Amino acid sequence: MPGPRRSITETEQAIQRRLGGLTLQREAMAAVGNIHRAAAAVRQHLENSVLRPHELTWTGFVVLWVLWIWGEAETWSVAEEAGISKGTLTGISRTLESRGLVVRSAHPEDRRRVLLSLSPQGEKLMEELFPAFNEEEAFVAAPLGPEECLRLAESLRAIVSRLEEHGEQRRRELLDGENLAPRRSGRRPRP
Amino acid sequence: MPGPRRSITETEQAIQRRLGGLTLQREAMAAVGNIHRAAAAVRQHLENSVLRPHELTWTGFVVLWVLWIWGEAETWSVAEEAGISKGTLTGISRTLESRGLVVRSAHPEDRRRVLLSLSPQGEKLMEELFPAFNEEEAFVAAPLGPEECLRLAESLRAIVSRLEEHGEQRRRELLDGENLAPRRSGRRPRP
């Protein structure tokens, strides 16, 4: 870490100064802001400690993890669990398959669908990787202690559940009137 | 939300089954796993509610936010605060500059450096965008209540601080012996 990086405390003080006048929900802002800071910091650490020696990207690992936990699954379900779009999963699973970690097989009853599962080699990798990964999870969470970890997990779970249950409706309400132009990027209709 | 998505509770039960045999730090795993689930869910919600009508990406917004809070800053510092690499920032600031939201100016004493700041237009956008953004932060954090928000923020801050203080050393220890091949992707040395 080379430069004089601003600490998280300094950042929060600067926010206070900047927002001196405005009336805002400071608690929610602190919580949500720190979720992202923590997620980025933890992801960076895990990528550069556990994953890099195996040349695995974060998302690649998440996909392997999903298949390890849930076993063989259809692609749409894997994308959902991994939190990525189905288009992204196409690329990821292509990469993982080329490395021999994942097997793609046809659905027996519907030729549109594809089933993903771990290869024996992928299974073996996860058995080695997961304990190391968990070791680093414990390292980053060390200052918290078991009880605080569980309370943290519980609070975060409440946020995820809220969005699972009410997020889509909320977005509909917010954007109802507004005419959403189609995304600027993405495939173009043929002329 | 089309398909029968697995809930976060179902996921945690599946993890329990899969890891029945192994000895693991379950509390840390639950905490860290939920940090990422929550971060992804919240980011998705904010992108698709507040940011999309303005055609802003998440990272673009974060960069604007950093400049808004801190004022004019050098690029390396902005990249650090935004949690992205300096190479990525080059692209982002190019995009934001082309939209007239950000101004790039030369450092008065060092012609290698570049200073970034918000344009008046960018300033105006943030004054409009930030309250809306904060409103959605409050929406996602609604089930928690102010005290729980602050406790959540505090726990996350402890994790970020731990990595700020001990992360690099930890990675050095873990990877010391291992010979890290240079990243597969990235620019190649010319022949």
Next chain:
DNA sequence: CTCATATCGTTTGACATCAAACGACTACCC
């Protein structure tokens, strides 16, 4: 002054990422 070394932001190449468009396929209706 000169030359080596360090550091800045940019470029590069490989891949990730999203949503819309698409082709292949299934399912339903009459």
Next chain:
DNA sequence: GGGTAGTCGTTTGATGTCAAACGATATGAG
């Protein structure tokens, strides 16, 4: 049994992402 409406995974195009290489500039030593 012939259309057609819906759903699957893939392709596409724009942008994001990283770390190493790079060119331009600054700094320091002799």
